[in-house]
Amino acid sequence: MDTPIPTPVSELLDASNAGDIERFLKSFTDDGFVDDWGRVFSGHEGIRGWSDAEFIGKSVTLQVTNVTTNADTTIVSAEVGGSGFNGPSTFTFVAADDGVRSMSITA
Numbered sequence: 785m786d787t788p789i790p791t792p793v794s795e796l797l798d799a800s801n802a803g804d805i806e807r808f809l810k811s812f813t814d815d816g817f818v819d820d821w822g823r824v825f826s827g828h829e830g831i832r833g834w835s836d837a838e839f840i841g842k843s844v845t846l847q848v849t850n851v852t853t854n855a856d857t858t859i860v861s862a863e864v865g866g867s868g869f870n871g872p873s874t875f876t877f878v879a880a881d882d883g884v885r886s887m888s889i890t891a
Contacts, residue, residue, distance in 0.1 A: 787851040792879040793858050796887070797846055805832065805840050812884050819888040842868030846875075856880065 789797065792811060799807035809828045817826040818834055825834040835841060845865040849872075852859045860875040876888040 787853060789848075789851055789860070790853060790858055790877075790879050792882075792884045793860070793877045796877070796884050797848065797860070800840060800844055800846055803840055803843060805835060808835065808840060810883070812887075813880055813882055816884055817886050819886065821889060838868055842866045844868065 796808060796811035799805075799811055809832060812828065812831060815827070816831065817824055818831050820834065820838065823834075825831050843866040846860075847863040847865070848860055849863060850859075850861040856879050858877045858879060860877065862873055862875060864870055864873050872891075874890045876886075876890070878885045
């Protein structure tokens with residue numbers, strides 16, 4: 785994979801794989817949100833509740849298989865592992881200089 789991952793997105797992915805909830809939350813902007821198949825979790829506390837139940841709290845691992853970036857939007861294909869959902873997923877990130885504004889998860 786030759787496409788570089790923008791720093792805010794890379795930091796979020798690294799924090800996820802490390803199981804570091806604090807670093808994961810810090811990778812989002814203050815108004816950031818997660819859209820998990822249409823369920824939206826906003827702000828750091830909303831994201832923490834979702835992550836504790838379904839992401840880092842389930843020992844998620846993300847093996848990146850493809851990355852495409854266009855302006856502020858990065859699409860990451862990954863194999864998801866852990867004790868929750870397992871299998872391929874697509875993560876669409878919208879990044880800003882100060883972090884990730886949104887992370888949307890789809891098939």
